[in-house]
Amino acid sequence: MKRLDFEPTFKCWRETARAALSAELSPEAISWSDGEATQLFEPMALESNQTRYNVPKRFMEVAERVVCHRSQGRWDLLYKVLWRITHGERHLLEVFSDVDTAALYKMDKEVRRDVHKMRAFVRFRHVVQEEEAWYVAWFEPDHHIIRINAPFFVDRFAQMRWSILSADECAHWDQRHLTFTDGVRREHAPNRDEVEELWRTYYSTIFNPARVKTSAMLAEMPKKYWRNLPEARAIPELLEQAPKRVENMIKASDAKQEAEIGKAVVPAADLDLESLKKAAAGCEACPLYRNATQTVFGEGPLQADIVFVGEQPGDQEDRIGRPFVGPAGAVLDRAMMEAGVVRARCYVTNSVKHFKWELRGKRRLHQTPNARDIEACRPWLEAELRLLKPQYLVCLGSTAANAVFGRPTKVLQNRGKWMESLYSKQTLITVHPSSILRARDPEQQEKAYGDFVNDLRLLVR
Numbered sequence: 001m002k003r004l005d006f007e008p009t010f011k012c013w014r015e016t017a018r019a020a021l022s023a024e025l026s027p028e029a030i031s032w033s034d035g036e037a038t039q040l041f042e043p044m045a046l047e048s049n050q051t052r053y054n055v056p057k058r059f060m061e062v063a064e065r066v067v068c069h070r071s072q073g074r075w076d077l078l079y080k081v082l083w084r085i086t087h088g089e090r091h092l093l094e095v096f097s098d099v100d101t102a103a104l105y106k107m108d109k110e111v112r113r114d115v116h117k118m119r120a121f122v123r124f125r126h127v128v129q130e131e132e133a134w135y136v137a138w139f140e141p142d143h144h145i146i147r148i149n150a151p152f153f154v155d156r157f158a159q160m161r162w163s164i165l166s167a168d169e170c171a172h173w174d175q176r177h178l179t180f181t182d183g184v185r186r187e188h189a190p191n192r193d194e195v196e197e198l199w200r201t202y203y204s205t206i207f208n209p210a211r212v213k214t215s216a217m218l219a220e221m222p223k224k225y226w227r228n229l230p231e232a233r234a235i236p237e238l239l240e241q242a243p244k245r246v247e248n249m250i251k252a253s254d255a256k257q258e259a260e261i262g263k264a265v266v267p268a269a270d271l272d273l274e275s276l277k278k279a280a281a282g283c284e285a286c287p288l289y290r291n292a293t294q295t296v297f298g299e300g301p302l303q304a305d306i307v308f309v310g311e312q313p314g315d316q317e318d319r320i321g322r323p324f325v326g327p328a329g330a331v332l333d334r335a336m337m338e339a340g341v342v343r344a345r346c347y348v349t350n351s352v353k354h355f356k357w358e359l360r361g362k363r364r365l366h367q368t369p370n371a372r373d374i375e376a377c378r379p380w381l382e383a384e385l386r387l388l389k390p391q392y393l394v395c396l397g398s399t400a401a402n403a404v405f406g407r408p409t410k411v412l413q414n415r416g417k418w419m420e421s422l423y424s425k426q427t428l429i430t431v432h433p434s435s436i437l438r439a440r441d442p443e444q445q446e447k448a449y450g451d452f453v454n455d456l457r458l459l460v461r
């Protein structure tokens with residue numbers, strides 16, 4: 001085995017890898033050395049080579065992040081995957097069960113997570129340097145991410161002069177140039193400044209006691225970052241006060257909703273589906289109609305044997321006025337097709353007929369309907385189900401299960417088994433297709449999707 005020496009940067013690795021590919025050096029024949037590892041093998045010099053290899057764009061994107069991983073094995077793994085892609089396995093990155101693909105995605109995920117942490121937890125301290133204001137932060141990344149993350153801070157803090165110091169490498173921005181220098185020790189970073197009190201006040205104001213989950217909070221904000229966060233000193237006191245504040249919030253919110261929410265009134269018991277739809281179009285029984293574009297009523301033939309009940313319309317459904325036509329609808333369509341369920345013979349609807357959302361930046365973000373929203377809208381769902389009398393009724397997700405069974409009903413405990421409800425002797429609970437889209441990685445998504453299709457297969461047995 002020979003040793004390939006190279007600078008530990010993406011550019012250098014790419015050039016060396018290209019030369020190694022062109023010399024037909026298999027992964028087993030070489031050991032990659034960026035100077036950090038023990039140098040066991042004889043060094044080997046390679047001619048630089050400009051041969052272009054047709055490699056999927058996805059690989060280059062992932063590789064650029066994986067080179068930042070702290071594991072010594074990343075170089076060998078990257079070359080192994082590259083070798084396989086260029087030697088007959090072009091679609092290797094789509095094979096999530098492959099050991100090398102899985103290892104590569106794992107490293108990628110760890111780097112992306114570290115990048116996110118840095119964006120969330122860098123706190124600048126104000127210092128004066130040569131009579132100029134300068135902002136300095138100390139950060140301890142798990143991986144070598146200072147360089148790939150620096151452009152984000154340039155964008156975000158373009159008008160400030162700043163430095164981000166770390167033991168690996170330091171980034172500096174003087175309002176015009178981004179530069180990098182060697183790493184420094186923790187003592188070089190300032191500890192405190194007058195901005196800290198402002199941070200603490202701000203954090204105490206935005207702290208939402210109702211959202212506190214201590215274990216999740218520690219996972220998202222590991223204690224190792226706390227000493228760099230001015231607001232961290234406020235956390236123990238805020239956590240202590242959280243239960244009381246939540247209680248007060250609930251009381252205030254209950255009183256407000258009590259005053260506002262009514263219940264949908266269905267005009268007559270013997271309306272047909274079309275007339276029901278028209279009546280629901282003008283429903284203003286609860287406040288949800290105010291921020292939504294239109295009522296999104298169910299859709300499908302009256303003779304449908306299978307009725308799917310979801311949660312509420314999403315952003316696209318709200319604009320178009322039809323249920324399950326957005327990304328979750330696409331997953332449902334595909335899964336139905338794979339399970340052998342014909343959508344044209346099914347009726348699809350939602351428990352709540354108006355889109356509930358909150359504005360984040362420029363996006364309308366879905367908000368889960370609460371028990372009161374479900375209750376207010378239940379008369380429409382009941383009227384639909386009484387008309388349809390479905391042979392099979394499918395609840396997609398917990399909101400639908402709660403609406404159909406009229407009580408809190410756990411999805412994961414009850415999924416995939418036939419149950420009797422008020423509206424159908426054969427009622428099935430499964431997940432909402434949007435939960436598949438939210439899976440954390442491709443592997444989990446694949447599995448969640450497979451389980452969903454298996455649940456739907458029960459409808460055609």
Ligand code: SF4
Nearest residue numbers: 283285286354376377
């Ligand atoms: S969500 Fe339901 S009850 Fe509330 S306004 Fe819309 S249709 Fe009426």
